[in-house]
Amino acid sequence: MVNAGERASGGVQSLKIVVTDPIISRFEDRLRADGGAYHWDMAAAWTPERRLTALAGADVVVCSSLGPAEAEAAGRVRLVHVTGAGYDKISFPHLAPSAQVANTFHHARPIAEHVMMVTLMLSRNVAAADREVRQGKWRTIATDDDVPFHPVLADLTLGLVGLGSIGAEVARVGGMLGMKVRAVRRNPSAPLPEGVRLDWVGGNHELHRLLAASDIVVVTVPLDPGTEGMIGTTELASMKRSAFLINVARGPVVDQAALYAALKERRIAGAGLDVWWGSPADGVVPPAELPFAALENTVLTPHHSGHARVTFERRAADIAANIGRLARAGKLLNLVPRPVPAT
Secondary structure (H helix, E strand, O other): OOOOOOEOHHHOEOOEEEEOOHHHHOOHHHHHHHOOOOEEEEOOOOOHHHHHHHHOOOOEEEEOOEOHHHHHHOOOOOEEEEOOOOOOOEOHHHOOOOOEEEOOOOOHHHHHHHHHHHHHHHHOOHHHHHHHHHOOOOOOOOOOOOOOOOOOHHHOEEEEEOOOHHHHHHHHHHHHOOOEEEEEEOOOOOOOOOOOOOOEEEEHHHHHHHHHHOOEEEEOOOOOOOOOOOEOHHHHHHOOOOOEEEEOOOHHHEOHHHHHHHHHOOOOOEEEEOOOOOOHHHOOOOOOOOOHHHOOOEEEOOOOOOOOHHHHHHHHHHHHHHHHHHHOOOOOOOEOOOOOOOO
16 A cells, blocks of 8 residues: 555555545545545544644645644645635644645635525515514505515615625626626726626725715625724715625624614614624624624624535535645645735
8 A cells, every 4th residue: 555645656646635624524525536545534523632643644634724733733734725715714823834725615606695685685674574474463565654665686786895706706696686786896907807797896995985885785805904894983884874784704804893883773774794703612692792683684694605515515626626636746726825924
């Protein structure tokens, strides 16, 4: 038997692969599709001690997070393959200098569909209507003059904060449904993604202009020092009182206290939150310091907007293909840059 890292027939390397992510482990058959001479440790359910032992001999680690102790244990790792787009949970300072990190995507379309679903729920007051019917109340424009007519999507302007893979797909879907689409992005002069047509695009410094013109504001930017708290009290004050905010990026991009106050005081009409300011492990569900669940003008979901089966099937296929490239000394795809250490 060829040991991990040695050359198998045809110049293909045998690799030791440790998989610690429990979700992608459910797609083991797709991960193994390459069929190479690899040793697989499906370690998601292992004890921390056993996992550290496995990591010490790993050529490849497939994970959603890799803390300092695990990164240090994986001293010979050549590829850390993240099982999603975000790599903020990888302890880069503790990784071997030669280790490469790659990610994978395929969540844009499910998230775009989620955004449209939440847009309809908020603009048509679905959650409140559902509660009232369950309580035996029947309120429509035919029975109560205070019930508003609801808009169709073509009546609404969709404002995108960010135009990466998710923002671009939201733009495509919204445009197909007749919405007017506007966006801000870091580089407004860059070519638009394929299939994206915008009524207007500006730089991030024109965020207030976007917010003032939009009926639905969708936050899609990645979380970094430049975007943390990007949507705060001043930005929320720029929005229409009739507008809705939908956050599918990361919780801290939006100031929690400012959003809660704007919702409670009805300074904006409502919000859809799929991302939060902590995790259920912190002991609070939903994971926030303020009681968003008590607000009736919200649609709250547990960070599951991208959780379509096809997302994970395609991610597993990406990971398998990159492992095959590594074994054949090929060019790896979706490599992410290592953060520059602070000086």
